[in-house]
Amino acid sequence: MTGDDARTKAGHGRRGFLKAATLGSAAAVLRPSTLLGQPRSGRSLGEGVGGYGDRSPFETTLRRVRGSRYAQAAGSLTPLQNLNGSITPSALHFERHHSGIPEIDPSEHRLLIDGLVDRPLVFSLAELQRMPAVTRTYFVECSGNGRVKWSPAEPDTDAQAAFGMTSCSEWTGVPVSALLREVGASAGASWVVAEGADACRMTRSVPLDKAMDDTLVAYGQNGEALRPAQGYPLRLLIPGWEGNICVKWLRRLRVVDQSYLTREETAKYTDLMPNGEARQYTFVMDAKSVITRPSGGQQLDEPGFYQISGLAWSGRGRVQRVEVTTDGGRSWAEAQLQDPVLPLAHTRFRFDWSWDGSETTLASRCIDETGDVQPSRAALIAARGTQSSYHNNAVQGWRIGRDGRVENVDV
């Protein structure tokens, strides 16, 4: 049985959610009244307390592993279409690893900061956790998120497949600025090379300005220690910038005088243009949004009320406005944003809608506080061609068929 089958059977699946608005009175007729008014759970003792909580056995949504030759150099996608609010559960945070997830004993892990510094220092995790800390909510998005949208829309592509390489967490850690003050960056320092402790020693160059601005060395995620897949015990968190530069399993920061042109900022994570030139240091993630309910693969069971819900975010700042169309782009109206709207974080938007049963297309577009507007796919391709791989933030359309089936469509 597939996960989808399991959810449907349990009545808590994505289809189940969409049925929920209509079940009420009908269910009271069809089901024995004792099940609704006097549920079995009220007549027998439940489970006792426990050490570490599990989700309900009825909740079965999972990350989806993207096909790859090696499980260690692969990605898994967050099921955005099955989530609520703006925080991604740590266990469902998307993954992208280049040489597997290392197992690291935190008592043996060290962070070395060296290079153009007055005092190269080695920090234990315990020492880092003694330092002044901050907690911030930020999304992390792979710059390849939305990559499928460089190709014409496949009807069966769902929100998870097209947008699942973004996740949002509350991160806790030490500002890199504080660490660089401890070591004393020398004159001439302009970049910081970050290196991970995984099997490829993932390495990226970070401009010193951004490192000193809002970059964290994070050890906490959603109240816990980082998950191993998210860099346990230590990762770089560079707000609003592509996920790859947020080096996981962070073991070294080397202060240097230029970009080090590592493999991941040259051969990869550069954006090829139609004229053969490639854009480099395309760090920022652009304004983006996606309707997650209803979205691809889901089913509207009958005409009537459905609240449209989705996520919007921008690496340039706060989401200022999200507009929704329910008529294939002929008209757009402003969606409600869930407060608080945090900069560089997922923002939940909602839009009340009543489906009249006719075929139509839904879509959303994000406008951030810098005025950056999420473009149409056609406008994006007109500017960049189809070979740039990364940073596709095109508007996502979902066509509602007369049968209520929701499919991926270009708008």
Add this chain to the structure above:
Amino acid sequence: MSSRSLHAGIALVTVAMLGAGKVEGQTLLTGLGRLAVPSELETWGAIVGPDGAGLPSGRATAAEGRVLYDRRCAACHGLTGQEGPDARLAGGRDSLAGDQPRKTVGSYWPAATTLWDYVNRAMPFDQPGSLTSDEVYAAVAYVLFLNDLVDEQDPVDADSLPRIEMPNRAGFVDDPRPDVVAAQAPRP
């Protein structure tokens, strides 16, 4: 004086120099972390810059690298670096503006030092860190040879590697975004 107390001493001096009343919030140094000693730094492994910073001693030619490449690299990258199944390392010159761009070391990578750095830290995929410095130079020399960037007998070392002219060195431009003019949407 131990390294820990030495660092703490520096921190105290620095704090004192900031002067009473001028120190705000959390700008005080904590004195946490211990001083790394030079001999220790070498054990952390190389990080190589485009000017050759961080390259160790050692040297090899493509002729010396051929056996190593065939044995340790070719299964994933192909005997000529063009067959795959994994990342294509050679060929693709002048393909970047076409419909099927092939981004290889020779056609795309802007710096030869990147190759040494990456092979040293990450290759072979299932045995990273297993090559000696000389072996990394040998593998690098052979991949450059497959791209017609060195001759078989050219010695590749810390001096020559940063000076190799990569064909696409000038092929990269800074990020011009926001660049999608048509994105300016009418207000509702």
